[in-house]
Amino acid sequence: MKRILVTTALVVALAAMAFTFHGCASTVKNVDPTGKSFPTTQGKALDGKEHALPADFAGSPIVFLVGYVQDAQFDLDRWILGLLQAKTPVRIAELPTIDSLIATAFSSQIDQGMQSGIPSEDWASVITVYGGEGSKIVAFTGNEKPRNARVLLLDAGGKVVWFHDRGYSGGKVLELDARVRELSAR
Numbered sequence: 001m002k003r004i005l006v007t008t009a010l011v012v013a014l015a016a017m018a019f020t021f022h023g024c025a026s027t028v029k030n031v032d033p034t035g036k037s038f039p040t041t042q043g044k045a046l047d048g049k050e051h052a053l054p055a056d057f058a059g060s061p062i063v064f065l066v067g068y069v070q071d072a073q074f075d076l077d078r079w080i081l082g083l084l085q086a087k088t089p090v091r092i093a094e095l096p097t098i099d100s101l102i103a104t105a106f107s108s109q110i111d112q113g114m115q116s117g118i119p120s121e122d123w124a125s126v127i128t129v130y131g132g133e134g135s136k137i138v139a140f141t142g143n144e145k146p147r148n149a150r151v152l153l154l155d156a157g158g159k160v161v162w163f164h165d166r167g168y169s170g171g172k173v174l175e176l177d178a179r180v181r182e183l184s185a186r
Contacts (some may be wrong), residue, residue, distance in 0.1 A: 019179075023045075027119055027143060027144055028139060028142045028144070029142050029144060030139055030141065030142030030143075030144045030145070030165055031140065031142045031165055032165075033140050033141055033152070033160045033163055034160050034161065034162065034163045035159065035160065035161075036140070036159065036160055037054075037157075037158050037159050037160075038048050038053065038054040038064070038140070038152065038154055038158050038159070039053075039136040039137065039139075039140050040052070040054075040055070040136075041053045041129055041133045041136050041137060042051070042129070043095065043128055043129040043133065043135075044107075044111070044124045044125040044128055045123060045124050045125070045126060045127045045128075046111055046114060046115050046118065046123035046124070046127075046128070047120075047123040047124045048171060049124065050057060051127050053095075053113060053127070053129070054154055055158070055159035056125050056177075057091065057154070057158075058157065058158060059092075059156050059178055060091065060156055060157055061090050061091075061153060061154060061156060061161075061183045061184065062090065062091045062092070062093060062153075062154050063083065063088075063090050063091070063092045063093070063151065063152065063153050063154075063176070063180070064093055064095050064150075064151075064152045064154065065079055065080065065092065065093070065094045065095065065149050065150070066095045066097050066137060066141060066149065066150035066151075066152065067094070067095070067096050067131055067149055067150075068097055068098070068099075068138070068143050068146040068150075069099065069146040069147060069161065070146050071146075071147045072146060072148065072149055074147075075147060075148055075149040075167060075168050076094055076149045078168040079149055079168055079173070080092060080094070081180075082168070082170065082173035083173060083177070086173050086174065086177040086183075088173075088176070088177045089178050089180060089181065089184055090153075090180045091125075091162070091182075092125060093125050093126075093127055094125060094126045094127070094140070095127055095128075095129055095137070096114065096126065096127075096128050096129070097128075097129045097130075097134040097138065098110075098128075098129070098130050098131075098134050099130075099131065099132075099134035099135040099137075099138050099139045100130075100131070100134075101131050101132075107128065107130050108126070111128055113128065114128070121136060126137070141163075141165060144185065145165070145166075146165050148165050149167075149168070150163070150164075150165045151163065151164045151165070151172075151176065153176060153179055153180060153183075155183060156183075160176075161179065162176055162179045164176070
């Protein structure tokens with residue numbers, strides 16, 4: 001029991017340290033990437049599968065929910081719940097993105113910490129992106145107000161056709177839902 005508590009405390013400390021080091025990273029001015037292709041990056045889902053983003057999701061629309069700090073989880077969860085309640089017919093992938101090289105060194109421990117708080121059936125839809133790969137996404141969207149999720153709807157070819165980064169909005173969920181249905185009808 002004592003060993004489990006020590007291991008849990010270590011994982012929590014490492015995750016906090018990674019997010020703290022991320023906070024020391026430079027702030028990149030927010031950018032609306034609508035009309036641009038999502039950058040080619042690599043990530044690893046919590047279920048262990050490696051992903052080439054956005055190539056692995058080509059062929060149909062997908063919503064990427066990008067979070068830069070742990071405090072963004074509340075915003076991410078609201079977007080997921082809103083899309084599920086609207087029965088939006090789209091795949092959703094959550095992209096915890098940490099552009100810190102130090103965090104990359106502890107990525108296994110950070111991922112294990114995330115796994116402990118996420119049901120295993122959802123692990124495939126949480127794809128972590130670290131270090132230089134994460135920097136590509138930061139440069140693409142900016143990271144001002146890092147507690148706000150970056151919500152990107154990509155078309156079948158990986159181009160951003162809808163974007164929002166100003167916090168959860170029920171009206172924006174409905175707008176996103178309508179855009180997804182429009183894309184799916186083509």
